[in-house]
Amino acid sequence: MKKDIKSFTLEELKSEMSALGEKNFRAVQLYDWMHKKCVSSFDECTNLSESLRNKLKENYEFTSLKQVRLQESAIDGTKKYLFELGDGNFVESVWMKYHHGNSVCISSQVGCKMGCRFCASTLDGWERNLTPSEMLDQIYRITAETGERVSNVVVMGTGEPLDNYDNLLQFIHLLSDENGLNISQRNITVSTCGLVPKMKMLADEKLQITLALSLHAPTDEKRRKLMPIAERYSVLELMEACTYYFEQTGRRISFEYSLVGGVNDNLKEAEELIALIGGMNCHVNLIPVNPIKERDYVTSDTVSIERFKNKLEKNRINVTIRREMGRDIDGACGQLRRRHTQSAHSEE
Numbered sequence: 001m002k003k004d005i006k007s008f009t010l011e012e013l014k015s016e017m018s019a020l021g022e023k024n025f026r027a028v029q030l031y032d033w034m035h036k037k038c039v040s041s042f043d044e045c046t047n048l049s050e051s052l053r054n055k056l057k058e059n060y061e062f063t064s065l066k067q068v069r070l071q072e073s074a075i076d077g078t079k080k081y082l083f084e085l086g087d088g089n090f091v092e093s094v095w096m097k098y099h100h101g102n103s104v105c106i107s108s109q110v111g112c113k114m115g116c117r118f119c120a121s122t123l124d125g126w127e128r129n130l131t132p133s134e135m136l137d138q139i140y141r142i143t144a145e146t147g148e149r150v151s152n153v154v155v156m157g158t159g160e161p162l163d164n165y166d167n168l169l170q171f172i173h174l175l176s177d178e179n180g181l182n183i184s185q186r187n188i189t190v191s192t193c194g195l196v197p198k199m200k201m202l203a204d205e206k207l208q209i210t211l212a213l214s215l216h217a218p219t220d221e222k223r224r225k226l227m228p229i230a231e232r233y234s235v236l237e238l239m240e241a242c243t244y245y246f247e248q249t250g251r252r253i254s255f256e257y258s259l260v261g262g263v264n265d266n267l268k269e270a271e272e273l274i275a276l277i278g279g280m281n282c283h284v285n286l287i288p289v290n291p292i293k294e295r296d297y298v299t300s301d302t303v304s305i306e307r308f309k310n311k312l313e314k315n316r317i318n319v320t321i322r323r324e325m326g327r328d329i330d331g332a333c334g335q336l337r338r339r340h341t342q343s344a345h346s347e348e
């Protein structure tokens with residue numbers, strides 16, 4: 001198999017080029033084409049000679065995702081992209097415009113094995129990990145398509161990023177590299193369902209990224225109803241890992257809490273949540289659950305959502321309700337990809 005040229009750091013690329021008998025500055029030029037100018041083939045790297053481009057083509061794969069669908073929300077301008085990977089798999093990514101800048105949500109795996117009950121990304125199971133270049137190229141293709149700079153990246157699309165740890169780390173280094181898109185680590189968020197050993201490993205890397213934990217319930221009993229991973233790690237172990245992350249990095253934890261009507265949105269759960277995280281340096285993001293047709297979960301009503309939020313606020317917990325974006329375009333994670341692959345199968 002050919003090596004994946006867009007997954008190398010600049011230093012690694014320099015040693016690859018020197019093995020081909022090329023000077024360092026050629027690596028700098030190529031890196032700039034790939035990671036700053038976001039080109040999608042060797043042939044666009046016009047200051048490299050044709051013979052060098054041919055040599056590169058023989059030895060390396062140039063990852064470039066193909067946009068197969070684009071849905072744009074008429075309400076808020078949110079865009080959902082469906083990309084085809086080199087092996088025929090599909091991933092989806094989302095572009096959102098906020099007053100503080102443009103945000104892109106990327107996938108980290110094809111499918112997911114975590115099995116969260118309310119999530120569409122996991123219904124067909126897990127296919128494979130994405131490479132660093134496949135994660136990057138979601139952002140590069142969107143940058144090229146919109147013609148606008150991406151200021152924030154959230155790894156909250158399909159997949160469990162900490163289950164693809166090494167590739168995730170390489171991706172973060174490349175994305176925040178000053179020779180590439182140079183996106184500040186403070187503007188990168190990684191969301192996990194709570195793989196405790198990996199959360200601690202990530203803390204030890206001492207990056208400046210935000211760690212978001214999908215908590216969704218304040219007790220083990222409730223959490224196990226929503227997320228199979230809760231059988232492996234307890235809420236107490238999660239809290240210890242979050243505290244450790246804060247101690248090592250100085251970055252406050254962001255808790256995600258998807259509100260499911262009648263399941264985890266009562267005052268009792270709000271009180272249990274306060275007892276659990278009160279006094280921690282953290283932020284809570286309430287997400288009214290986006291119902292998927294394969295499950296019978298319903299979203300919380302407005303009154304319950306407000307009541308939950310007010311209760312947290314009264315106890316001095318930073319809390320926001322996630323604004324619903326792209327309501328008209330297959331909002332929930334994994335829905336677009338799933339619809340696309342299902343209709344492809346039914347045409348067979």
Ligand code: SAH
Pocket residue numbers: 114116118119120155156157158159160161191192193194212213214256258287288289290291292332333
């Ligand atoms: N595997 C990672 C990241 C992907 S999911 C994680 O679990 O955090 C990103 C976030 O969206 C998670 O908090 C997830 O629980 C939530 N989510 C998934 N499907 C949802 C739905 N239908 N409604 C609301 N939130 C959902």
